Amino acid sequence: xxxxxxxxxxxxxxxxxxxxxxxxxxxxxxxxxxxxxxxxxxxxxxxxxxxxxxxxxxxxxxxxxxxxxxxxxxxxxxxxxxxxxxxxxxxxxxxxxxxxxxxxxxxxxxxxxxxxxxxxxxxxxxxxxxxxxxxxxxxxxxxxxxxxxxxxxxxxxxxxxxxxxxxxxxxxxxxxxxxxxxxxxxxxxxxxxxxxxxxxxxxxxxxxxxxxxxxxxxxxxxxxxxxxxxxxxxxxxxxxxxxxxxxxxxxxxxxxxxxxxxxxxxxxxxxxxxxxxxxxxxxxxxxxxxxxxxxxxxxxxxxxxxxxxxxxxxxxxxxxxxxxxxxxxxxxxxxxxxxxxxxxxxxxxxxxxxxxxxxxxx
Amino acid sequence: xxxxxxxxxxxxxxxxxxxxxxxxxxxxxxxxxxxxxxxxxxxxxxxxxxxxxxxxxxxxxxxxxxxxxxxxxxxxxxxxxxxxxxxxxxxxxxxxxxxxxxxxxxxxxxxxxxxxxxxxxxxxxxxxxxxxxxxxxxxxxxxxxxxxxxxxxxxxxxxxxxxxxxxxxxxxxxxxxxxxxxxxxxxxxxxxxxxxxxxxxxxxxxxxxxxxxxxxxxxxxxxxxxxxxxxxxxxxxxxxxxxxxxxxxxxxxxxxxxxxxxxxxxxxxxxxxxxxxxxxxxxxxxxxxxxxxxxxxxxxxxxxxxxxx
Numbered sequence: 083x084x085x086x087x088x089x090x091x092x093x094x095x096x097x098x099x100x101x102x103x104x105x106x107x108x109x110x111x112x113x114x115x116x117x118x119x120x121x122x123x124x125x126x127x128x129x130x131x132x133x134x135x136x137x138x139x140x141x142x143x144x145x146x147x148x149x150x151x152x153x154x155x156x157x158x159x160x161x162x163x164x165x166x167x168x169x170x171x172x173x174x175x176x177x178x179x180x181x182x183x184x185x186x187x188x189x190x191x192x193x194x195x196x197x198x199x200x201x202x203x204x205x206x207x208x209x210x211x212x213x214x215x216x217x218x219x220x221x222x223x224x225x226x227x228x229x230x231x232x233x234x235x236x237x238x239x240x241x242x243x244x245x246x247x248x249x250x251x252x253x254x255x256x257x258x259x260x261x262x263x264x265x266x267x268x269x270x271x272x273x274x275x276x277x278x279x280x281x282x283x284x285x286x287x288x289x290x291x292x293x294x295x296x297x298x299x300x301x302x303x304x305x306x307x308x309x310x311x312x313x314x315x316x317x318x319x320x321x322x323x324x325x326x327x328x329x330x331x332x333x334x335x336x337x338x339x340x341x342x343x344x345x346x347x348x349x350x351x352x353x354x355x356x357x358x359x360x361x362x363x364x365x366x367x368x369x370x371x372x373x374x375x376x377x378x379x380x381x382x383x384x385x386x387x388x389x390x391x392x393x394x395x396x397x398x399x400x401x402x403x404x405x406x407x408x409x410x411x412x413x414x415x416x417x418x419x420x421x422x423x424x425x426x427x428x429x430x431x432x433x434x435x436x437x438x439x440x441x442x443x444x
Numbered sequence: 445x446x447x448x449x450x451x452x453x454x455x456x457x458x459x460x461x462x463x464x465x466x467x468x469x470x471x472x473x474x475x476x477x478x479x480x481x482x483x484x485x486x487x488x489x490x491x492x493x494x495x496x497x498x499x500x501x502x503x504x505x506x507x508x509x510x511x512x513x514x515x516x517x518x519x520x521x522x523x524x525x526x527x528x529x530x531x532x533x534x535x536x537x538x539x540x541x542x543x544x545x546x547x548x549x550x551x552x553x554x555x556x557x558x559x560x561x562x563x564x565x566x567x568x569x570x571x572x573x574x575x576x577x578x579x580x581x582x583x584x585x586x587x588x589x590x591x592x593x594x595x596x597x598x599x600x601x602x603x604x605x606x607x608x609x610x611x612x613x614x615x616x617x618x619x620x621x622x623x624x625x626x627x628x629x630x631x632x633x634x635x636x637x638x639x640x641x642x643x644x645x646x647x648x649x650x651x652x653x654x655x656x657x658x659x660x661x662x663x664x665x666x667x668x669x670x671x672x673x674x675x676x677x678x679x680x681x682x683x684x685x686x687x688x689x690x691x692x693x694x695x696x697x698x699x700x701x702x703x704x705x706x707x708x709x710x711x712x713x714x715x716x717x718x719x720x721x722x723x724x725x726x727x728x729x730x731x732x733x734x735x736x737x738x739x740x741x742x743x744x745x746x747x748x749x750x751x752x753x
Contacts (some may be wrong), residue, residue: 084632085531085532086751087532087533087750132569158487163538168537168608170541186474226725226728226729230732230733231728231732232725232728232729232732233678233728235484235537236671236674236675236678236724236725236728237725237728239668239671240668240671240721240722241721241725243667243668243718243721244718244721244722247714247715247717247718248714249508250714251712251714251715254714256711261490316658335528359457370545370671371545372543373541373545374542377538410552410553410556411551412549412556412663413549413553414549415545415549415552416546416550416552417547417549417550418545418549419488419542419543419545419546419547419548419550420545420546422538422541422542422545423524423528423539423543423546426532426534426535426538426539426542427528427532427534429534430532430533430534431532434532434533436532
């Protein structure tokens, strides 16, 4: 059998919006089949995964808290992927940001460095240092790519492992809490170095508000500025971009800096807002799930916001399903993979018509 | 420091064991990339191969059955990848990432019931007399069967790519799919075969990890080896024999970390463990400084092909 792709005559906005929705539905159906093969009612599982988390205040807050790093990272990845730069090391940039920002939290611990100025400057400085850590870590693959033509795919990914091991060493070594019974954790941050909780007794912290702000700024930069236009043009037709006199290297540096910076910011927000100290592993794979978020959001900042909430829902629903239905936690990971596969296929179907015909493939 | 010859042989045996999965995966990827398909899903295919390989071997109580399960699982993953990239012409980088994320989840699901179980490691060759020779006996005549198969695979891939008509056709497709298509070469069918072969090799490499390297399953046990194998293909300039040399180099680096730890050298374990990744980056940098032109890669690598009539 052969499959032929026939380009659709017109791009339709409706199809563009329906594609990820359709992909989501197909992925849910596949998930339902798998769950029922495991002997669990797919209706019950769907309820636990997708409906129940939306009905409780605490789980809604958990979704917002989990969506924050996903959205921030995915918005950055959107710039990279649009420019055809494959930064797949956001997980490493997240860790680098969390570590560098968190370091300031450790330095100022116990009221240190707060004598003259007080503690008001610590949180903003931590956020800036976190973003800076991500930028610097993200610039390594960017510079290797533009100066030496080394594949940014492999270098950015290799640096993830290096960052994980680096943080592990810091937390087990120099940054370990001396009074921590030899556990591999740092001291707890001072309140001055912790992002405040928005409501008493809740889990929503101040960092959550940063995600929509970043999305709005990114959407304006993306659609309304010359830089946003350059990014999109370099990705969709590099030849035209060169004729237009746009500098590939500058755009690559900027795209990697944005995406590294946002990943780093997400890292320090996670450390300061959710964890409250440095521990050997600060991310349950946000940097990789954000890749799915970026594609599910159709490589647009606003899409990333919606997709980030959807993926966060699967994280929270997955945790609930582990408890309520004894479904394995890796179900979520597998589901996210299926979802990405469906999204990629749906993207093609939005632009092409498929024709199946018998006979040998060409 | 004094090394006893026996110790050196033991270290070399470990180097070869560490190199074997990298080599098998890299050979599969060389063939796929020579056909013009960049399969970034190698890590995912390897981890699924590791999980299914162990599960199959444990349930059937047979290493061979496990190996076949691992290969089939790798092929199944590759079939999904081929449907996306060849059938639907999606971006190969994105599809590869999807396979890796999907593979991690699926592998952990398959392996969930097998965590903590152990099997006997895959059997080693033993030829009375020869295998007991001092210094080289264990090295040449005492490896597990995967090692010999990996070397045969390298030789076969090298011969096939350079000396046969079908190998030449495959390389032509990877260099310029449009010309191939206009000459009536079935571009997508050839690429499908190459991708399936690559997936099978990745599955085999994964099952080596869970059946011979460490004879048990643990989540995320591939630890980036699929990505290192991808770097190895670049390192090898898309040539099988060079991949063998590269695999030994990378295996050596991994073992170096172990050896240092064993000798009690006061270097943080995390730094030693990050050596394979740092080496990969260093090697990629070195290569691109050496070959500034960068023209060795197959010309159509990673470019989607949509046939016109």
